[in-house]
Amino acid sequence: MKNTFYTVWIGSLSLAIHTAIASAETDLTELNLEELLSVKITSVSKKTQALGDAAAAVFVISHDDIKRSGATNIPDALRLAPGIDVGRIDANKWAVSSRGFNGRFSNKLLVLIDGRNIYTPAFSGVYWEMQDVMLEDVERIEVIRGSGAALWGANAVNGVINIITKHSADTQGGLLSAGGGSEERGFGAFRYGGKLNESTSGRAYVKGFERDALARASGRPAGDAWSKMQGGFRIDSDWSTADSATVQGDVYHSDLNQQIGLAMLAAPFRETIADQAQATGGNLLGRLQHRISDTSNYVLQLYFDSYDRRESFIEEERYTGDVDFQHRFALNDWNDIIWGAGYRYTYTKENQVKQSIFNFTPRNGATIILVRSCKTN
Known part of the structure; x- marks a missing residue:
């Protein structure tokens, strides 16, 4: 069936038109306690298990939770998870952390999008303004509050956030979402999914927005307006009951205005610089899964990720x-028994435009990370 709905927020009006075939989704409010504990998750032990069997403090943000919250970005959706500290620094920057110690460059929190690690080794944290997905395609967000380092590595000491998008077979048809207001001047997204053959389905999307600057206490603009365009695709193939494969990717470009405060030795001891940053990037991921039996399977995943971030003081x-x-x-x-091996190669190049702010030595280099993990339950 087709549906149309309207959502009204304070200060803005959003209109979304859905032309996709509505799938039957479970209403979590109608489940009893035992049924809630049986909700399937994958982030705690890298395998599918019931929420009640997970040996960790884990919270699941469902697709319906995100839709009803009115969130238009990932950090705002994470406000729904208890124990996750989300602070908005300006119009285009967030501080997200678990277990306290929140800040712009908070680290030791592993964030994944469909199994792809999105943290940057520049400060072992996440550029949240560079990470985005079409929220209508998010199936769930699994949040582990506490150390997940036993399986996920040292960067997961404070927790794990795993953003899982829907299988392309569950997003068939077209979807158009658009809105605007006083703060979010304009935003929109279009996605279309279809069958490529009997065992393969896919979808593609494009989205963008323009957001106004925040206001200072005096009423003047804070100079932090920003805009972004992003597009991507996902293809899933289930050629047998035991074998499946996924290929997906995204590209984006954003323009971010920001105000940078610099310390000075003379009065007024602080200088504010108006800067416009640009961030461009993309990623490509492939995953192959084979189920040997009900108690055995293996997964092989490869991805490539790149970004180019240019600011007045560093590129x-x-x-x-x-x-x-x-x-x-x-x-x-x-x-x-869960065992595996991983290999990661990262290459970076920094151009110090203003060395008085930051200093990187050397300016470019490569890092190789080799990880093996084993766990017995």
């Missing part, structure tokens, strides 16, 4: 390639 280019293999099997009735 940074980063290229990352990653390959990860994981195998799970049951040793007996009460033990699961």
Whole structure:
């Protein structure tokens, strides 16, 4: 069936027109406690398990939660998770952390989008303004509050946030979403999904927005308006009950205005510089899964990610390639063995435009990360 709905927020009006076939989604408010604990998650032990069986403090933000919240970006959607601190610094920057110690460059929090690590080794954190997905395509966000480092590595000491998008077979048809207001001047997205053959489905999308600057206490604009355009695709192929593959990718470009405060040795001891940053990037991911039995499977994943961020004081280019293999099997009735190997290569090049603000030595270089993990339950 087709549906049209209207959402009204304070200070802005949003109109969304959906032409996709509505799928039957479970209403979590109608589930009892036992059914809620049986919701399937994958982020805690790198395998599908019931929420009640997970040996971690994990919270799931569902697709319906995001839709009803009115969130238009990932940081605002994360406000729904208890224990996650989300602070908005200006119109285009957020500070997101777990277990306190929040700040612009908070680290030790692993953030994944469909298994792709989006943190930058520049400060072991996330440029949240550079990360975006079409929220209508998000199936769920799994949030682990606490150390997930046993399986995910040192960057997961404070927690893991895993953003999981829907299978392309669940997003068939067209969807158009658009809106505007006093702060979010204009935003829109278009996505279309279809069948490529009997076992393969795909979707493609394009989205963009323009957001106004915040206002200072005096009423003057804060000079932090920004805009962004992004597009991407996803193809899923389930050629047998045991084998499946996924290929997906995104490209984006954004213009970000910002005000930079610099310390001075003479009065007034602070100088404010108006700057316009530009960020361009893209990624490509491929994943192959094979189910050997009900208690055994393996996953091979590869991705390439790059971005070019240019500000008045520094220009940074980063290229990352990653390959990860994981195998799970049951040793007996009460033990699961999960082992794997990963290899990541990252290359960066920095051009220090103003060395008085930051200093990188050397200006370019490469980092190789080799990870192996093993866990017994």
